[in-house]
Amino acid sequence: MVGLAAEEGFYGLEERIAPVRARQAASSRSTENEGGSMSQLQSSWEMHQPSVAYLPDTDMETVAASTSLPDPAGDFDRNVPRICGVCGDRATGFHFNAMTCEGCKGFFRRSMKRKAMFTCPFNGDCKITKDNRRHCQACRLKRCVDIGMMKEFILTDEEVQRKREMILKRKEEEALKESLKPKLSEEQQKVIDILLEAHHKTYDPTYADFTKFRPPVRSNASGRGAARSSSILTQDLSSEDSTDLFGSEAFGTFPEAMEPQMFSNLVLSEENDESSSMNIDFSHLSMLPHLADLVSYSIQKVIGFAKMIPGFRDLAAEDQIALLKSSAIEVIMLRSNQSFTLEDMTWTCGSNDFKYRISDVTQAGHSMDLLEPLVKFQVGLKKLNLHEEEHVLLMAICILSPDRPGVQDTSLVESLQDRLSEILQTYIRCRHPPPGSRLLYAKMIQKLADLRSLNEEHSKQYRCLSFQPEHSMQLTPLVLEVFGNEIS
Structure with a gap:
């Protein structure tokens, strides 16, 4: 599958693996959602792992490895502002199967990749906004899952590296193609x-x-x-x-x-x-x-x-x-x-x-x-x-x-x-x-x-x-x- 991504590009990889991973995740998500409690959700992410401190939303690793799906044609008017389903900030596109901003995209990826476990210091139903999204990581992560973000869409380190190499190769090819185009003197x-x-x-x-x-x-x-x-x-x-x-x-x-x-x-x-x-x-x-x-x-x-x-x-x-x-x-x-x-x-x-x-x-x-x-x-x-x-x-x-x-x-x-x-x-x-x-x-x-x-x-x-x-x-x-x- 990784080889396929290298040949057809990052978006092609996601489109091919999305149905498979979605089916694999369906049964586990249905079990996790029955109880509706944060503890049940955390148990599926290995509760014995230690808590992870807050990390900045825009680290270079997140930018390099983030996964963004193309918008479904006709689903959204390009002239209408897009809103992040997690915090309400300006969204930049579909990330891990949901419309989110860059900050929530990076937060979800880090949390899933490091198998993070958070605890809400309040009642477990904090309203997440652009201004307070860093205050309660547990409710923010729960909101990510509620709007449909899926860990199955996160690239591995190997896939991230392949993506980087592919982007670099494409840039080189485009530069070569541009240099060969006829130009007016x-x-x-x-x-x-x-x-x-x-x-x-x-x-x-x-x-x-x-x-x-x-x-x-x-x-x-x-x-x-x-x-x-x-x-x-x-x-x-x-x-x-x-x-x-x-x-x-x-x-x-x-x-x-x-x-x-x-x-x-x-x-x-x-x-x-x-x-x-x-x-x-x-x-x-x-x-x-x-x-x-x-x-x-x-x-x-x-x-x-x-x-x-x-x-x-x-x-x-x-x-x-x-x-x-x-x-x-x-x-x-x-x-x-x-x-x-x-x-x-x-x-x-x-x-x-x-x-x-x-x-x-x-x-x-x-x-x-x-x-x-x-x-x-x-x-x-x-x-x-x-x-x-x-x-x-x-x-x-x-x-x-x-x-x-x-x-x-x-x-x-x-x-x-x-x-x-x-x-x-x-x-x-x-x-x-x-x-x-x-x-x-x-x-x-x-x-x-x-x-x-x-x-x-x-x-x-x-x-x-x-x-x-x-x-x-x-x-x-x-x-x-x-x-x-x-x-x-």
């Missing part, structure tokens, strides 16, 4: 911290800027009302350096031939908005002006995020542009998952005015060929329950894809992406507990493949939209530039 953690900061700086969870977009129109309102507001780029993006979105700070120097398109003023004037609204019927695509501003705004935030990815600015200007143009819509779809709600399958960005349904996007010119797989993608991504760290790493990996059209230095882009991929895999192993971490990296990479298909469908539908002058003129210059045909 300081450099990897620094990259994660940078990406988190970049995301926090470029994503506003309050969506306060949405009020500056041209207003959403979900009904057959007049065209003048739909397009009355100027583009978001008139005021709120001045602080974002809107004239330098693809400028020298982000990309270095460009060929002069590209500059007029790349650095065009992105502000739609009030006069232009008014004149267009006079000639265009917005009843068909009433949400297009608002969503065009939303996408333009999101592109700028993606650019801001990309600038802060470690290593991104080391790339040639042309490669930075190629990466951003190709990945912008994919990163926007990734970012929008933060506002996507599974309950009603909408993107909720603050108030009801900015709660976007599938019908809203169809009123901006997109068909279900894009929207059905997009919603499926959002649901799947949401169910992965990604940590914010995993989310920002996935966005950075998406941007730094070496197989994007127009990328020249593919080896450098690939090395940057490989570094981020390694950090993501290490993070999942270290910080994402199972079962959520099972195949999580593979599922995240599959999401990037899904985004490629969504990107292709979006480009196809965007081209159909942009070929219609009455609709394309409602798009912002930045949207026209990023989703144009320079890179196809």
Whole structure:
């Protein structure tokens, strides 16, 4: 039996020997309890032994050799304070078959192991409390037996030693296991911290800027009302350096031939908005002006995020542009998952005015060929329950894809992406507990493949939209530039 304890642990030993010892003790306890007197109880513990003086409740031997049973599942509410059945002090668990405090646990073990015999100096019915439990050892011991504490549950000296060795062995094994676990290096953690900061700086969870977009129109309102507001780029993006979105700070120097398109003023004037609204019927695509501003705004935030990815600015200007143009819509779809709600399958960005349904996007010119797989993608991504760290790493990996059209230095882009991929895999192993971490990296990479298909469908539908002058003129210059045909 002792060998079994060494293999299965201390609690396993108690659970196996408890029924046997309980049966062995049943007959002797029933005989002892018939008389109900302390003298009958003492006779079963060898009355010829001398009395034992009071010993402190917390000696090291007691702590090492004490036996504690696991609580029966569901028997006790863990939030309710547990009371010692002997003295009323705070209990620490089941000890020798009863709920007791550490003091009464040690007292019972010492008394049983040394076959102690106590005599009550009073009437044999002292009420034991936390404060007076040391005054009458006889009544305290009687109370221990009355609540069900059993000497059969006390470990022998050999079992105590085995328990100590087992505890030490387990600690050593846990320490070894901990040392072998993968850990994020300081450099990897620094990259994660940078990406988190970049995301926090470029994503506003309050969506306060949405009020500056041209207003959403979900009904057959007049065209003048739909397009009355100027583009978001008139005021709120001045602080974002809107004239330098693809400028020298982000990309270095460009060929002069590209500059007029790349650095065009992105502000739609009030006069232009008014004149267009006079000639265009917005009843068909009433949400297009608002969503065009939303996408333009999101592109700028993606650019801001990309600038802060470690290593991104080391790339040639042309490669930075190629990466951003190709990945912008994919990163926007990734970012929008933060506002996507599974309950009603909408993107909720603050108030009801900015709660976007599938019908809203169809009123901006997109068909279900894009929207059905997009919603499926959002649901799947949401169910992965990604940590914010995993989310920002996935966005950075998406941007730094070496197989994007127009990328020249593919080896450098690939090395940057490989570094981020390694950090993501290490993070999942270290910080994402199972079962959520099972195949999580593979599922995240599959999401990037899904985004490629969504990107292709979006480009196809965007081209159909942009070929219609009455609709394309409602798009912002930045949207026209990023989703144009320079890179196809």
